[in-house]
Amino acid sequence: MYVRNAWYCAGWDEAVGIGAHDLVVRQIAGRSILLYRTGEGRLVAMEDRCPHRSAPLSLGRKEGDAIRCMYHGMLFGPDGACRQVPGMDRIPEGAVAATLPVIEKDNWIWVWLGDPARADPDLICFAIGPSDPDWVLRTSHLRVDTGYREEIANLADLSHVSWVHGLTFAGSDDWGYIKPRHRLNPRGIETRYCVRGVPAPAFARHLFADDARFDINVHVRMTVPCNFILSFAVHEAEEGGAPNEPSRGKLLLDTFSSQAVTPRDAGSVDYYFSWGASRATDFPGIVDLMHRTNMDAFLEDKRILEGQRARLLQYPGAPQVDIVHDAGPGRMLWVLDQLLAEEAAEAGAA
């Protein structure tokens, strides 16, 4: 089940070039979406299915701003309308490839799966892209064989950092004891807290004295389907601050991560992410180290999520126990389920 009226990330903009062979297909919410650029560099998002006999248009040929299906040669413009059926004078009715609203923002490509009339660009999630001059960000992507609800639950509860990421992001089990309050937004949740007095994370342990302690100000914004925007600011630990108040210790490293998780189908997601430091707090080598660590850490998530999926399939419907760390996942999945229910009600009324 997917929310239709939402923007779905189709990857980093650099993945779709203007070369003759740059025909990129993304699996998004059970659909196959072809992305290509016209000669002017404008992006086109089109259902990757010829309306004649369902051959993939991505096996076709770019001709100027159009794409020719290489099964029977039908030519489709960037609006999806068929321009030519070789051997036939008139274009048959319905010979239109479905196109989707597509927008590039923050170096991400976003496609709208629902009613084009409701494709409001303001609904695209806030992010900071790698071309932002104030930030030094590195990007990457990963496929994970899990459902996107499980990805939501993973990202909406960072207590797992202590356990899944003990060799990378975590320096102690302190994340496992954070109990944040999650604010509800119309299309997601927002969460702020401070993880206080923690040792350096495993990946940066060697850079600091053993007894150095830090406060980490965390600000998470999640939106449907599964976009996770993280500000993660490392401060010198201050004495006696509360977990729900930001640290006022000296700012050592201001970091930012934009993560978009796009469901491919019921059992896999594409994960597009960045991490890096503000230009003001960047120092040589740190962003490259963060970048490598980020991939290592997300492979740690991939391992646990794919293991979880295997067990979910093996024990369908087995009872699950709730714990205090489920508040974030509970809220985010509730928001998702509200939107799904609204769309189901609309579809039923229509």
Add this chain to the structure above:
Amino acid sequence: MSGDWISVRLAGKRLVAEDIAALLLEPADGAALPPFAAGAHVDVELPGGLVRQYSLCNAPGDPGRYELGVLLDRQGRGGSRAVHERLAAGQAIRISRPRNLFPLVPAAHSVLMAGGIGITPILAMAEQLAADRASFELHYFVRSPERAAFVDRLAAPRFADRCRLHVGDRIPPSFDAPALFDAPRAGHHLYVCGPNAFMDAVLDGARAGGWPDDRLHSERFAAAPLPAGGDRPFEIEVEGHGAIVAVAAGQSAAEALAAAGIRIPLSCEQGICGTCLTTVVGGVPDHRDSYLSDAERAANDCFTPCCSRAATPRLVIQL
């Protein structure tokens, strides 16, 4: 790193009462175990991959070893069965560093109340208080003499007359110590650990006797069960909405709000996950959840409308 496991050797395992095994843990490599304070527990990694929390019951000053007491729960989820049936002396296991959610606080006098296996953290507290020559009394409630663990230690001279065993008392207890629940004198603190019904009875009795919450300390082994039926109706005012929502007896606050068109995020609907946590700006909630800590309850600024109710005729909430 505090998240690391510590390798230990099960140096001894003996039955100290009916269905209660005492485990003696020593460091596997001869290194010292981290010190602990009375009330602390450790995570224990058990055969089959289960991880369970058990309180340390030896004297906190006791160097180089940890002692745990584990009650066999045949209806449980398998942790205590793994301890009783699959752990053998000499075996290597892994534990976490001690963590303490149930610490002693300085007090003029400490009242320690243990029900059943709840004796384990209480015993460590008694050891600490005895070592400190502090004033305390210990009440230990068991269903039968066979189920009383560590009685040899409790009979030791260091505890003199300060420990009392209550055998066969019903739970909730009907023990003849009503003075316990009289208004406490300055500086008195009460600690309770045991089955939920026992703890509820003790805490309710103490509160009724005038004990303020900040002098009551408790640790639960399992989530509190939901009380059934017989709830009083109350009202909820949603700040800024104008409307007053009536919550009937037998109806949850979340249900009443939903019926009034105000949807609250829900997930477990048992007061465990905290998904429905809602801000309270007026009135006093009657907390029925297992999500909020005692300190969070004391702040009186939120409640879980899936199961909690109101102790005042009206609650004012903020969405």
